[in-house]
Amino acid sequence: MPIEKNLIAAHNDQLLAQHTRRFEFVAENIPDVKSILEKLKAFQIAIPSWALGTGGTRFGRFSGGGEPRNLEEKMADVALLHKLNRSSGAISLHIPWDIPSDHAKTRSLAAEYDLRFDAVNSNTFQDQPGQKHSYKFGSLQHVNRDVRKQAIDHNIEVIKQGVELGSKSLTVWLSDGSCFPGQLNFRKAFQNTLEGLQEIYAALPADWKVFVEYKAFEPNFYSMTVGDWGQSLLYANKLGDQAYTLVDLGHHLPNANIQQIVALLLGEGKLGGFHFNDSKYGDDDLTVGSIDPYQLFLIFNELVEGMDARGMNHANDLGWMIDASHNVKDPLEDLLQSVEAIMIAYAQALLVDTKALQAAQEANDVAKAQEILQQAYRTDVRPVVAEARLQNEAALAPLQLFRDQKIREQLIKLRGEKTVATGL
Ligand SMILES: [Mn+2]
Numbered sequence: 001m002p003i004e005k006n007l008i009a010a011h012n013d014q015l016l017a018q019h020t021r022r023f024e025f026v027a028e029n030i031p032d033v034k035s036i037l038e039k040l041k042a043f044q045i046a047i048p049s050w051a052l053g054t055g056g057t058r059f060g061r062f063s064g065g066g067e068p069r070n071l072e073e074k075m076a077d078v079a080l081l082h083k084l085n086r087s088s089g090a091i092s093l094h095i096p097w098d099i100p101s102d103h104a105k106t107r108s109l110a111a112e113y114d115l116r117f118d119a120v121n122s123n124t125f126q127d128q129p130g131q132k133h134s135y136k137f138g139s140l141q142h143v144n145r146d147v148r149k150q151a152i153d154h155n156i157e158v159i160k161q162g163v164e165l166g167s168k169s170l171t172v173w174l175s176d177g178s179c180f181p182g183q184l185n186f187r188k189a190f191q192n193t194l195e196g197l198q199e200i201y202a203a204l205p206a207d208w209k210v211f212v213e214y215k216a217f218e219p220n221f222y223s224m225t226v227g228d229w230g231q232s233l234l235y236a237n238k239l240g241d242q243a244y245t246l247v248d249l250g251h252h253l254p255n256a257n258i259q260q261i262v263a264l265l266l267g268e269g270k271l272g273g274f275h276f277n278d279s280k281y282g283d284d285d286l287t288v289g290s291i292d293p294y295q296l297f298l299i300f301n302e303l304v305e306g307m308d309a310r311g312m313n314h315a316n317d318l319g320w321m322i323d324a325s326h327n328v329k330d331p332l333e334d335l336l337q338s339v340e341a342i343m344i345a346y347a348q349a350l351l352v353d354t355k356a357l358q359a360a361q362e363a364n365d366v367a368k369a370q371e372i373l374q375q376a377y378r379t380d381v382r383p384v385v386a387e388a389r390l391q392n393e394a395a396l397a398p399l400q401l402f403r404d405q406k407i408r409e410q411l412i413k414l415r416g417e418k419t420v421a422t423g424l
Contacts, residue, residue, distance in 0.1 A: 003083050007405060008395050015396045022383040033384065036350045039314055040388035043346060045276070045339050046090035046118035046321040047078045049098045052332070053421025055285065055325025064330060066411030067421040071098045072109060074421065077332060079113035084401060086394035087339050092118040092321050093165070095158045096128055103164040110165075118169070119211060119273060119319050120162035124151040125175035125219070138176040140196030141189040141225045148196050155200040163205060169319055170204070171246055171273065172197065173213035177220030177227070189225045194238060201239045211246035211273045211319065212236050216253045218283055228252075229261045236270050244272020248323055249299075250283040251275075259298040266306030273319030276342055285325040287334050289341025296341065297377045300349035308354075314346075330408055336399045343385045351376040 012019075027033045052074050053067040068074040074091070081088040091110070093100075100106040110117065124139035132150060137143070139151035159170055176193060178184035197212070204210055214232040215224055226232055229245055236243040245265050252258055265271035278284070278291040289296050307314055320342075326334040353372055360368040386396050395401040402408075 003080060003401075003405065003407070005393070008083070008393065008401065011401045011404070012390060012396050019383060019386055019390070019396050023387045026380060026383050027387075029379075030351065030384070036347060036384065037388050037391060039350060040343060040347055040385060041086075041392050042315040043087060043343065044089040044315060044320070045087055045342055046092045046319070047081060047088050047335060048092040048094065048121070048321060048323055049074045050094050050421075051322060051324060051326070051335060052077045054331060055327055057327060061420075062327070063418065063420045064408075065417040065419065066408055066413075066415045067331075067419040069415060069419050069421070071100060071106065073415065074098065075106075075109055075113060075115065078115055080407070081332060081335055081339070081398075082113065082115065084336065084395050084398035085339055085389055086392035087343060087389070088335070089114060090116045090118040090321075092121060092171075093161075093167075094121045094123060095154075095161055096123060099161065100165065107165060117162065117165040117167040118321060119171040120158050120165075120167045120169070121171045121173070122155045122158040124154060125173070135175075138174075138189070138225070140174060140193040141176040141184070142192065143188075148192060152196050152199045156203045159200075159203055159205070159208070162208075168207060169209040169211060169273070170200070171211040171213055171319075172200070173215065173246075173248075174226050175215075175219050175224075177224035178222045179220050180222055184223060184225075186223065190231075193225050194235060197235055197239055197243075201243060204242055208242060209272055209319075210239070210243050212239075212243060213246040213248055213251070213273075213275070215248065215251035215283065229265065233265065233268070233270055236272075245270050246273040246275065246319070247271065248275035248277070248283075249288075249296075250277045250279040250285055250323075254281065258295065259302045262299055263302040263306055266303070266310065269310070271306075271318060273321065275321055275323035276338065277322065277324040285323070287324060287326075287329070287341070288322060288338035289345065290337075293341065293345065294377060296345040297348050298373070300345040301352055301373065301376075304346075304349040304352070305354065332408070333399060333402060336402060340385065340398070343388070344381055347381040347384050348376050348379065351379055351381065 054064040068077050078091045124135050127134050133147040142148050212232045212235045214226045214228050232245040236245050276288045278286045278288055280291050322338050357372045
């Protein structure tokens with residue numbers, strides 16, 4: 001269900017005068033606004049194939065209408081988001097929920113939509129129909145070699161699927177761990193997992209990366225075998241140069257200083273990818289920036305500072321993805337809000353007067369350092385982000401256009417009132 005270019009142009013025409021006034025007002029005080037706009041225009045955030053349906057909790061799922069029923073429709077939804085904001089030019093597939101039946105066809109559809117394939121994701125946290133061994137007691141950590149082998153083979157299969165699509169990375173998130181004291185020998189679980197990851201690593205093409213994602217708790221509640229960034233970094237260091245840690249914002253214990261974790265991982269050259277979401281209590285999978293936009297800004301401040309220090313390309317050198325579910329919102333509206341929140345935090349981080357901040361730090365001028373950060377954070381950069389969209393021929397106000405065009409209603413007409421996307 002494509003949105004025509006002329007609809008976007010008409011929408012922009014309507015908002016242009018107001019936008020120009022707002023943009024000129026803020027741009028006047030940003031000396032390098034042109035280079036910030038170029039960075040914003042280049043920045044792309046991958047949409048995971050599982051985020052396009054209404055998510056659920058352990059207790060229930062209340063599907064919305066017009067959800068995508070297959071991979072082609074999921075790609076169409078991402079294409080729609082990308083048309084609206086030109087910042088969602090990648091899709092991240094989850095295997096086995098989204099195994100392409102025809103790779104050439106899937107690739108050409110992606111090219112038509114101007115989408116690339118971001119990291120592919122394996123799944124050893126569920127048992128699939130017909131699966132020989134159960135992951136009830138873990139996958140790569142499992143005491144039984146046959147179960148571990150099955151999990152390794154699955155990950156290698158996911159790499160093969162990714163190669164067919166032109167993806168360049170594999171994300172491994174393991175639900176492995178234990179629910180009760182005594183259930184698991186921690187050291188053996190770590191060793192089994194490491195050996196499994198080593199076999200998977202050996203199957204990586206030379207130009208691929210593997211991301212080891214960690215999570216503090218859930219579904220296991222006593223221990224997680226990749227439970228924090230330290231454990232993930234241990235695996236990544238032992239695996240080799242193609243292995244990196246992946247930071248999912250929701251996978252920390254409350255009040256964790258994620259910005260510091262990001263800074264240290266970047267400093268070690270071991271930060272590979274990012275999963276954006278927001279949370280109040282744990283892995284809540286809420287809309288990015290909906291709970292703590294200041295923390296998101298502080299994280300981006302470390303990302304920008306750390307990437308610049310290493311001469312990295314902001315747009316391409318890390319994997320950026322949203323990883324959230326939407327229990328009570330339209331998934332597409334939620335994703336538009338999430339991308340907007342990421343772009344705002346990124347733009348604010350680009351505004352930070354780095355030289356002045358470094359000088360304040362060197363002088364132990366704590367108050368000044370805080371002023372510098374908050375000066376950037378409290379700047380309303382929404383018109384700057386909108387201007388980047390305008391220059392990319394996207395919509396000045398994507399969510400408004402989505403609603404004005406009654407896109408969800410059209411999707412319901414097209415796909416039906418009761419459709420359920422594969423995923424969580
Ligand atoms: Mn994640």
